[in-house]
Amino acid sequence: MTQPRPDRLQATYLPEHMAFAFWGVADPAGELATLGLPVGTPATYRMAVPIDDVIAATDVAVQVIEFAEAVQSLRTLREDQPGIGESVLAWKRVIDTRELQSMPTAAHASLYRDHTVVKSATSTATHFIHSLTVRDKLDHARIQATLRPYQIQGVAWLTALTESGGGILADEMGLGKTLQAISMIAIRAADGSHLVVCPTSVIGNWRREINRFAPHLTLVVHHGANRCLPSDLAPGTVVLTSYSVLRSDSEQLERFRWASAIFDEAQQIKNPSSLAAQAAARLSADVKVAMTGTPVENRLEELWSLFQVANPGVLGTRARFRQRFAVPIETGRSASAATRLTTIIEPYVLRRTKDAVAKDLPPKQFSTVECTVTSEQARIYRAAVADAFDTGLGTGITRRGNVLALLTTLKQVCNHPAQVTGDTDDMHGRSGKFDRATEMLAEIVDDGDRALVFTQYRTMGELLSKHLGSELGISDVPFLHGGLSVAKRDEMVEAFQTDDESSPVLILSLRAAGFGLNLTRANHVVHYDRWWNPAVEDQATDRAHRIGQQRTVNVHTLVTGGTVEDHIAAMHESKRAVAASISGNSEAALADLPDSELRELLELDGAVII
Structure with missing residues (x-):
């Protein structure tokens, strides 16, 4: 020895x-x-x-x-x-x-x-030599960026995946997965053409990042009404498209053998029965990489779906995976099954957290802001609960639909009665949350700071945009949502990030802008209403808390006291660490409760009414 x-x-x-x-x-x-x-x-x-x-x-x-x-x-x-x-x-x-x-x-x-x-000595030396080689290759690949050590390690891991067929880059949001993927593509440019699939809202970000970090690559954006791919693609060509186009143009994209296929925000293909997941699985590529900060949001079968695209041989059939892992872990909390699963997937999943590899990133500070209930909100809220239970919620699928409709109404009442009644003539004094958000944002703007405001409802976003514009003295408070064109979304992001004259407040749809965007100029994030899954809110927060952020990010979560939002807040506290079924299927879980328990849960109880 x-x-x-x-x-x-x-x-x-x-x-x-x-x-x-x-x-x-x-x-x-x-x-x-x-x-x-x-x-x-x-x-x-x-x-x-x-x-x-x-x-x-x-x-x-x-x-x-x-x-x-x-x-x-x-x-x-x-x-x-x-x-x-x-x-x-x-x-x-x-x-x-x-x-x-x-x-x-x-x-x-x-x-x-x-x-x-x-x-082992051989494993460690091999890892080192590969990393050393990747550094040299990055220089030759003309990447216009200085990668951090963990990012170089990520590129080394990605390039090594060619030998195994594919895997999942699961770095926490904000650690630069896009740059690592672009670096891998640039290193392997001569191997053929490359495909990047991402949500529509992220196409502009990918285009900017490729032009910034690897401007020598040939970029083809395959999106929009007049899209058309040439029959031949030169080596080093990057085709950038969306999941919606992947579904509609699957036959055209399947004609090519891609050197690499990158699936950004891969939670979009977490449902193996979806057309997007099936189209992704049919693509032919030397290596497939699924990129997501949340490989498991709700159920373990989402992990199986990602592997079915990236490397289908690793986890076997869906039925076998359920039997060996999903049921024992989710239902029986089997530690041995969890250990076996970790051992199997470890070579094919790279996961780093900010706490571990980006210690220079400033912290996040979380605060829950409990808001009061106005008499108008209380009246509409109680009437909605009483009407639903007096009418009857039904059974089976009908009951679930009725419970979902009730929950939606109650959350909208918490936002502002106008979202339910349509009466938008005078917005003042009718919602404790609406008034508190206005006060908070006025203070943020007065301090010279910038804020992102997330809401899951387009109507609420439009109401906030109009109201905040007049209250804060800003001519145009932009609202980024799914109904906007890619060019318009890019314009909003660019203005917020670079234009000193732009609005210091940007309102965003949680689903359309909860991932993929870099908005590090904001140091405040306001979650106006609650989403059942805490991972979705975390992704939205990380639009600001990511590489490039220089200041502490203050995360403000608004909760209307004594309402259904209190239940969501409590659920988040207990479920944030582990993606459990209630995180994604809370409505279904509530629909299974007896009427007495469900009503007790939803009643306006302990609220401060003004």
């Missing part, structure tokens, strides 16, 4: 962080300086350290140096310098030769997966 000399500097590669940890002496920083190497960031890492005749997990004081800087330093290091340990020399030789070398334990001593596993 090769043991590190206690008086020699050791170097351990950290694959999970794409950096090196230097340790092994009493003062690692001092030893680095003595050797003429840069001093890193002090930290404590748990290492698998040889002690006597065993290898034990031990907390070690280290100096962490980022990948590129460490590689450059090791490359220039002389092997005859005193104080250099066996692992430092081993990594220098790997860098010099790009070949696997004999590795002492200290060279790959980094623990991962809950500090229970050490990667």
